[in-house]
Amino acid sequence: MTARAMPTALPTAMPTALPIGNGVPRSPGWWALIWTIATEACLFAYLLFSYYYLASQARGPWPSTGPLSLTLAIPQTCLLVASSVVYWWGEKGIERGDQGRLRLGLLVTFIMGVVFLILEGLDWNNQPFTAKTDAFGSLYYTITGFHGAHVIVGLLLNLIVQIWAWRGTFTRERHLAVTNAGMYWHFVDVVWLFVFTTFYLTPRWG
Amino acid sequence: MAVTAPVTVPAAEAPIEELHRLWETPHTLYGALATVDHKKIGKRYLVTAFVFLLVGGLEAAVMRVQLAAPGMRVLGPEAYNQYFSMHGLTMIIWYASPILSGFSNYLWPLMIGARDMAYPRVNALSYWTFLLSGIFLYTSPFLGQAPNDGWFGYAPYSLQLYDPGLNMDFYALGLIFITISTTVGAINFIGTIMKMRCPGMSLNRLPLFLYGTMTASFSIVFALPALTAACVFLYFERRFGMHFYDVAHQGNPLLWQHLFWIFGHPWVYIIVLPAMGMISEIIPTFSRRPIVGYPMVALSTVATGIIGFGVWVHHMFATGIPPIAASYFSGASFLITLPSAVAVVAWIATVWTGRPVLKTPMMFALGFIVLFVVGGVSGVVTAAVPFDWQVTDTYFVVAHLHYVLVGINVFAVMAGFYYWLPKMTGRLLDERLGQANFWTMFIGMNLAFFPMHIAGLLGMPRRIYTYPAGVGLGAVNLLETIGAYIFALGVLLFVINFFWSLRAGEPAGSNPWDAGTLEWASTSPPPPFNFAVLPTVRSRNPLWEGHPGATAEGEVGPERSSVFRGPVLDRGRETLATSPLEGHTMAQQLMPEDSLWPLLLALGLTAAFYGFVFSVWWLACAGIVWVAISLGAWLWPTGDEADERPVHLPAPGVA
Numbered sequence: 001m002t003a004r005a006m007p008t009a010l011p012t013a014m015p016t017a018l019p020i021g022n023g024v025p026r027s028p029g030w031w032a033l034i035w036t037i038a039t040e041a042c043l044f045a046y047l048l049f050s051y052y053y054l055a056s057q058a059r060g061p062w063p064s065t066g067p068l069s070l071t072l073a074i075p076q077t078c079l080l081v082a083s084s085v086v087y088w089w090g091e092k093g094i095e096r097g098d099q100g101r102l103r104l105g106l107l108v109t110f111i112m113g114v115v116f117l118i119l120e121g122l123d124w125n126n127q128p129f130t131a132k133t134d135a136f137g138s139l140y141y142t143i144t145g146f147h148g149a150h151v152i153v154g155l156l157l158n159l160i161v162q163i164w165a166w167r168g169t170f171t172r173e174r175h176l177a178v179t180n181a182g183m184y185w186h187f188v189d190v191v192w193l194f195v196f197t198t199f200y201l202t203p204r205w206g
Numbered sequence: 207m208a209v210t211a212p213v214t215v216p217a218a219e220a221p222i223e224e225l226h227r228l229w230e231t232p233h234t235l236y237g238a239l240a241t242v243d244h245k246k247i248g249k250r251y252l253v254t255a256f257v258f259l260l261v262g263g264l265e266a267a268v269m270r271v272q273l274a275a276p277g278m279r280v281l282g283p284e285a286y287n288q289y290f291s292m293h294g295l296t297m298i299i300w301y302a303s304p305i306l307s308g309f310s311n312y313l314w315p316l317m318i319g320a321r322d323m324a325y326p327r328v329n330a331l332s333y334w335t336f337l338l339s340g341i342f343l344y345t346s347p348f349l350g351q352a353p354n355d356g357w358f359g360y361a362p363y364s365l366q367l368y369d370p371g372l373n374m375d376f377y378a379l380g381l382i383f384i385t386i387s388t389t390v391g392a393i394n395f396i397g398t399i400m401k402m403r404c405p406g407m408s409l410n411r412l413p414l415f416l417y418g419t420m421t422a423s424f425s426i427v428f429a430l431p432a433l434t435a436a437c438v439f440l441y442f443e444r445r446f447g448m449h450f451y452d453v454a455h456q457g458n459p460l461l462w463q464h465l466f467w468i469f470g471h472p473w474v475y476i477i478v479l480p481a482m483g484m485i486s487e488i489i490p491t492f493s494r495r496p497i498v499g500y501p502m503v504a505l506s507t508v509a510t511g512i513i514g515f516g517v518w519v520h521h522m523f524a525t526g527i528p529p530i531a532a533s534y535f536s537g538a539s540f541l542i543t544l545p546s547a548v549a550v551v552a553w554i555a556t557v558w559t560g561r562p563v564l565k566t567p568m569m570f571a572l573g574f575i576v577l578f579v580v581g582g583v584s585g586v587v588t589a590a591v592p593f594d595w596q597v598t599d600t601y602f603v604v605a606h607l608h609y610v611l612v613g614i615n616v617f618a619v620m621a622g623f624y625y626w627l628p629k630m631t632g633r634l635l636d637e638r639l640g641q642a643n644f645w646t647m648f649i650g651m652n653l654a655f656f657p658m659h660i661a662g663l664l665g666m667p668r669r670i671y672t673y674p675a676g677v678g679l680g681a682v683n684l685l686e687t688i689g690a691y692i693f694a695l696g697v698l699l700f701v702i703n704f705f706w707s708l709r710a711g712e713p714a715g716s717n718p719w720d721a722g723t724l725e726w727a728s729t730s731p732p733p734p735f736n737f738a739v740l741p742t743v744r745s746r747n748p749l750w751e752g753h754p755g756a757t758a759e760g761e762v763g764p765e766r767s768s769v770f771r772g773p774v775l776d777r778g779r780e781t782l783a784t785s786p787l788e789g790h791t792m793a794q795q796l797m798p799e800d801s802l803w804p805l806l807l808a809l810g811l812t813a814a815f816y817g818f819v820f821s822v823w824w825l826a827c828a829g830i831v832w833v834a835i836s837l838g839a840w841l842w843p844t845g846d847e848a849d850e851r852p853v854h855l856p857a858p859g860v861a
Contacts, residue, residue, distance in 0.1 A: 018782075019793045028324040028401045028783065028795065035393045035427055043431035046468070050435060050450070050461055058456045131448050135456040138448035142438070160838055169843065 033180050037187045040150070044191050047146065048198055051139050055202075063136040065128040067203045072123040076116055077196050083112035084189045087182050097172035099165070106162045106178075109185065113155045120148055140199055147188070147195050154188045157181040217770040220738035224776050229321070229734035231800055240800040242326035243734060247333050248312025249630060254337055255305035259616075260697070261344075262296035265289050267694060270654075274687040276675035286671035287354040288373070292347065294357030295377070299384060300340050302477040302615045307332070307391050309622055310419045310480060312630060314395070316725035316732060317413050319404030319741040321781040322797050324397035327804050327840065328390050334808035335387035342815055343380035346372065353377035356669060358466055359440070361451035361459040366444045372819060375444060378437040379815050385434050386811065392426035395419055400786040404724070405742040406767070407789040410504075413723050413746070414497065417504045418483025421511035422476040429472035429515070436465035445821070460525060467518035475514040478610065479507055481618035482549055485571050488625050489553050491721040492568035493560025496747060499552040506545035513542045523591050524598040532591050539589035546582055550575060565719070566640030570621035573648045577613025584609060584659060599669075602662025608655045620647065620700065627704070628718050632730040633711030639703045647696030653689025657682040722747025727769050739772035740782055807836035 055062050090105015124141070131141040161181045164170060170178060231241040241247070269289050272280040281289060311329060315322055323329050346352040351372040355364045364374045399420050403412070439450040440462070449455035451462050490497045497503060519527060519535035553575055562568065584606040588594045597603060620643075628634045661682045666673065673679050717726040726749055728736055745751055748767035775781065779797040784790055814829025816822070 018791065027793075028397050031397045031400055032325060032328070032393055035396055039389055039393070039427045039431055042428050043434060046432045046435040046465060050439070050465065053461055053464065054450070054456065054458055057458050057460075060456070062456070064456075131442075131446065133455075135449045135452075135458075138439075138442065138450055138457075142442060142448070156834060156838075160841065164843070 027176070029176070030180065033183060037184065041187070041191070044143075044146070044194065047139075047143050048194060051143065051198055054135050054139065058135070063129065063140075063203060064134055068140075068200050069123075069126065070200055072119050072126070073196060073200045076119045076123070077192065079112050079116050079119070080189050080192050083109045083116070084186050086112065087185055091175075091178055091182050094165075094170050094175045094178055095172060099168060099170070102170065102175075102178065103162070103165050106158060106165055110155060110158050110162065113151055113158070113185075117148060117151055117155075120144065120151075143195060144199070147191055150188045150191065154181075154185045157184055214771060214773050215739060217738045217772075220774045221776050222733075222738060225735045225738065225774070226733065228776065228779055231734070236802070237800065239805050240330075240802045242322070242330050242798060242800055242804075244311050244315050244323045244326065244329060245630075245732065245734075245736075247329050248308050248310075250333055251304055251308030251311055251336070253308075254333075254340070255301050255308055258296050258301040258340060259305070262293050262301055263694060263697065265293040265296065266690060269293065270687040270690040272671065273673075273683050275684065276673055276677075276680050278672055281671060283671045284354065287669075288347065288352040290669055291353040291356050291359075291377075292343075295343065295353060295380075297611065298357055298473070298477070299381065300336075300343070302611060303388060303473075304336050305619055306419065306422070306477065306480040306484075306615075307336075307388075309484065309619075309626065310395060310415075313626060313725055314398055314416065314419070315402065316629075316728055316736055317416065317723055318398075318402060318407055319724050319737060319743065320398070320402040321736050321740075321779070322402075323394050324400075324402050325394045327798050327801050328394045330801070331804035331808060332387050332391035332394060334805050335390070335811060336384060338808050338812045339380055339383035339387060339815075342383055342812060342819075343376060345816075346376040346380075351376065353380075358470065359462075360466075361440070361462040362453075364440060364444075364462075365451060375441060375819050378441040378444070379819050381437045382434055382441075383811065383815050385430050385437075388426055389430055392423035392430075395423040396427070399423075401783045401795070402781065403784050403789050404740055405782060405784055405789055405791045407743050407784070409787055409789075410501065411743060411746045411789075412504075413483075414486035414500070414503055414507070415480065415483035417507045418480040418486070421507050422479045425472040425476050425479075425511050425514060429469045429476070432465045433469035436462055436469070439465075441818070445818075460522070463522050463525065464518070467521045468515075470521065471518040472511070472514045474610070475510055478614040479511060481574075481615050481622075483507065484618050484622045484625075485553065485574055486549070487721075487723065488567050488571045488621050489556050490560075490747075491625075491719050492563045492565060492571070493556045494563065495556065495560040496722070496750070497552060498555040498559065499548070500746065502548050503552045506548040509545040510542060513538060513545070517542055520589055520594070523594045536589050536591050540586065543582060543586045543589075546578075550578060550582075565624075566635070566637060566644060567621045567625035567719075569641065569644040570617050570624060573644060574613060574617040574621060577609055577617060577651065580656075581606060581609030581613050597662055599667055600662035601658040601666045601668055604668050605655050605658035605662060608658070612651055612655070617647075617651075620644075623700070623704075625719070626725075627707070628711075628714035629725060629728075629730045629732070631708060631711070632714055633707045634714050634718060635703045635707045635711060639699060639706070643696055643699040643703060646699060647693055650689050650691070650693030650696055654686050654693055655689070657685045657689075661686075717749065722750035722753070724748060724769070737772075739770065739774055741767065741769040741772055743767040743769075801840070803836050803840040807833055807840065810836055 086105055087109045090102045090109070093099075093101025093105060124144070127137075127140070129137040129140075131137050158181060161177050164177065229243075231237040231243055231246065268281065269286065272278050272286065311323065314320075349372065353359065353376055354373045355369060355377070359374060359377055363369060364377070399412075399416060439448075442448045443450050443452065443457075449457045451457045451459045453459070486497055486503055516538045517535055519531060520539045523532055523536075553571075557572070584602070588597060588603070588606065624635055624640055661679055664678060664682075666679050673683075714730045716729050718730075719726070724741060724743070725732075727741065741748065744763060744765040744767045747753075748769050751766055773782070775794060779799065780794050781797060782791055783793040783795040785792055810829045810832035812829070813832065814826050817824070817826030817829055
């Protein structure tokens with residue numbers, strides 16, 4: 001296709017009026033977040049690929065100490081999924097200009113994230129193996145640890161957004177930071193579903 | 207008020223002094239450390255990466271002395287291991303990709319008619335982490351513990367039991383460190399190409415160089431995490447006694463090979479596609495006509511990037527993988543030659559149907575095509591599994607990879623220097639010295655690397671520090687050493703030419719080669735704001751409109767580009783944001799001021815990585831906390847955002 005084949009009436013002439021700033025939909029900042037999430041998603045894909053590769057090559061029982069207990073993992077999973085819903089509820093609040101609902105949503109999400117990490121710590125303590133026992137143990141602690149680190153990053157972003165929210169920085173029209181920190185939080189939740197399925201469920205499926 | 211009408215004026219009427227005041231970085235220490243100007247960052251990238259080329263070259267020069275004759279004792283086996291490992295790492299990771307980032311950083315905004323990259327502070331972060339990761343890696347030789355397991359660091363040799371010392375810890379951590387630089391740099395390129403092109407620069411008017419770097423950037427986003435994962439596993443296994451690569455505890459050394467080559471093969475395209483893009487800019491200029499088959503070349507670039515993800519196992523044919531897997535990856539490896547062949551045919555057809563002018567950049571571009579074909583042929587034969595078994599880990603592979611990396615990367619970089627340095631410095635390089643430079647490097651390159659094919663077929667394994675007399679390898683190796691030193695002389699001629707041009711080179715003027723793309727519309731060197739007025743384009747070669755050749759090729763439609771008349775945007779650091787596909791104008795984009803936080807964040811990372819390598823845990827923690835603080839400070843809203851009232855785009859027709 002040459003340039004001549006292009007419709008010549010493309011509206012590329014300079015519009016008479018332009019918005020200023022970085023808050024417009026699909027701004028450069030939004031794209032930066034999208035690609036950051038994409039590369040992080042790939043990191044988890046490669047980590048989980050490593051798990052499945054080693055699991056497929058392993059000799060003997062995998063994991064050697066039997067399937068992991070679900071006692072804490074299921075509440076953890078429910079908590080994290082629910083926290084995404086709460087965040088979304090708060091974000092919807094600021095879209096109507098409701099500051100209180102935004103602050104409450106952010107605060108409750110933060111608390112749920114912290115409780116998730118506490119349960120994670122308890123679960124780590126309860127396992128009958130360590131990171132040095134075998135490949136399963138090393139993968140388990142490394143990958144859940146990577147995920148936990150991402151939860152901490154999500155919480156720090158939440159904290160920054162919360163400080164702004166309590167100072168009243170956000171308005172109905174201008175709250176891109178809320179949306180962006182939320183996208184990261186939802187991403188961390190989705191990753192957990194993959195991590196949870198991989199370590200807690202697939203060994204039970206044989 | 208949020209919605210304003212940009213005023214369109216001729217370039218001569220633009221308020222130049224006001225633009226200087228807005229965009230110029232102060233010439234102070236603060237300015238030097240805090241600048242976010244893409245041209246300064248680009249030049250720093252080029253200089254730093256070139257220094258890595260010289261260092262890697264010196265390592266090669268020492269190795270070629272050791273191999274010049276049988277039984278030499280310049281280097282012992284352990285030293286030789288460190289030399290070839292550092293040579294590979296330096297050239298492939300710290301030179302080949304960053305030098306192309308340097309060209310892209312400097313040239314992209316100029317070629318797309320913008321005032322900066324999309325994320326100028328991220329750009330600064332990308333440079334500082336590149337520099338500091340290089341310093342981190344080069345701490346290791348001073349401790350006598352440089353990486354010593356080759357640039358692809360195979361397990362199990364790389365594990366603590368077989369390789370105690372910090373050598374491979376520097377390897378794993380240094381690679382994770384530079385991965386950060388490369389990844390944020392790639393995201394910056396993607397954001398820039400999606401949002402910062404000047405009005406009218408739809409995807410089918412994009413200079414081909416941008417297609418190269420864009421494809422490489424997508425590959426980086428998707429491929430580099432595999433390297434990060436592999437190196438994190440390696441470091442954890444070495445330092446904390448975990449098990450990923452250790453068969454005795456249900457690990458598997460082939461996991462390393464899979465992860466490394468899932469990264470490693472796309473990496474090959476990451477360090478050649480932008481270089482091929484540079485050639486696609488240079489050949490049309492010196493053939494005096496637009497490139498033949500622009501859409502085919504653009505599509506083949508993207509296709510190469512995609513197929514590049516499906517060929518990694520061809521590095522592992524000799525590991526005993528099942529024949530069905532080997533067949534699939536063999537087929538994919540044959541397939542990937544097709545898009546490369548499309549590019550080669552397009553270049554040759556452009557020269558053939560044009561009126562070639564054999565200036566130095568063109569000579570390097572033509573040399574590039576020759577070396578590309580040789581390297582491509584020696585590569586595609588190894589896609590055949592039985593042949594690959596025969597030559598795996600021999601000098602045949604060394605010959606192939608050097609034809610690819612020197613031919614497709616270094617020769618394109620030299621062509622790029624001769625072509626674009628006049629834009630950066632305002633001075634032309636000397637043409638006669640340039641021709642001598644080309645022939646020295648071309649002859650040296652072929653003399654150094656062609657005999658390696660023969661040495662490999664004769665059975666000489668790679669990575670041995672010496673070989674016995676009387677096995678028939680002395681003559682080829684001596685030739686290779688002579689060739690390597692002739693090549694080195696060529697590089698020296700370039701350095702001389704560069705410094706000579708700074709002092710005595712002819713003034714270049716804004717468009718010394720009468721080229722067609724936008725970077726040649728700006729002065730040489732360009733002002734801090736690149737363009738006094740922001741251009742609007744209507745064709746691929748806006749500066750060639752009205753040129754009989756371009757019109758005859760159907761490159762120019764009925765409308766004309768407006769390069770020297772456009773909006774000024776002088777109420778702050780502003781440029782235009784456009785839509786990703788068609789290049790519709792969408793917003794006036796506020797650009798950030800200079801900032802120290804990118805450097806401070808990079809220093810925090812450096813502290814963390816030194817903490818990790820020496821097991822100084824408080825330093826590692828402090829570094830990470832400092833990174834978090836820097837990120838918070840970086841993202842913290844400044845007063846400027848007060849101007850940045852929220853707006854929704856006017857509906858079509860309303861504007």
